[in-house]
Amino acid sequence: MDSVKIGKLIAKLRKEKKLTQKNIADALGIQNKTVSKWECGLGCPDLSLWPELSAILGVDMKQMMEGEITSNQPDSGNIDKVRFYVCSSCGNILVSTGSASIFCCGRQLERILPMGPPAATKITVEEMDTDYFITFDHPMTKEHYISFVAFVKSDRVLLNRLYPEQSPTCRIPVNTGGKLYVYCIKHGLSVYSDISRAEL
Structure with missing residues (x-):
């Protein structure tokens, strides 16, 4: 892991959420100086803290661990590119109007591809x-x-x-x-x- 890259990303995401280092530390049950060390690139969060940290910052844990958030292409406004996702764990139905990273129940969902009209369903x-x-x-x-x-x-x-x-x-x-x-x-x-x- 690139601790400098990860630290810069944590600082950027924290500021976007208008959180202080103390807010993050209190939510994770750690000391302020630990968050400061991460942001200065002097270490990375313990593995046990990543899931909660990613939830607090509202980002994908895997991308955060890589120190880089990949942006999707802007929505072109073409509703014909609508995509459907169904969570196999809870049954949630999610919709995007273009390329997106969709997560539910801690798992990334794959787009459901249409199969065409079934002959059996009238x-x-x-x-x-x-x-x-x-x-x-x-x-x-x-x-x-x-x-x-x-x-x-x-x-x-x-x-x-x-x-x-x-x-x-x-x-x-x-x-x-x-x-x-x-x-x-x-x-x-x-x-x-x-x-x-x-x-x-």
Whole structure:
């Protein structure tokens, strides 16, 4: 480990968070001078302190240990580049509009890649007032269910969370164009490009 590089990064991140060396020391249960030593490049945090230090500073522990935070490319504003992530531990659903480092339950999540529309899942679309009422012919058991449905168009993502033993339906505003993403915990992410037809 490059203690000088790490020390400079710790100081920079601490100042960004508007924290003092004492704030960091108190949160970690160590002395102020220890944090000062790190920032001067005269040593690195003990291995047992890294997880809590990275949480306090709000950064990825691995990148902090390397002494360098890698920035993602700026969001280009193209919502078509939306990415979905699902935590295998807690089931959280996370969305980014471009390249991102996404973590949940202490693990980095991989982007879920769409598989295309599954032949087995039939979708029925009914127009009701200003919404499409969408019904999926899909089991909703604890072992096999649709976890989320997302409609993506222009500048927005409409996310519907579904749960086991719930009816496999959702509503979205009537729209032309856009894409419908459906995530089944067993078969992955599928994409439908035209939901305006009565049946897909």
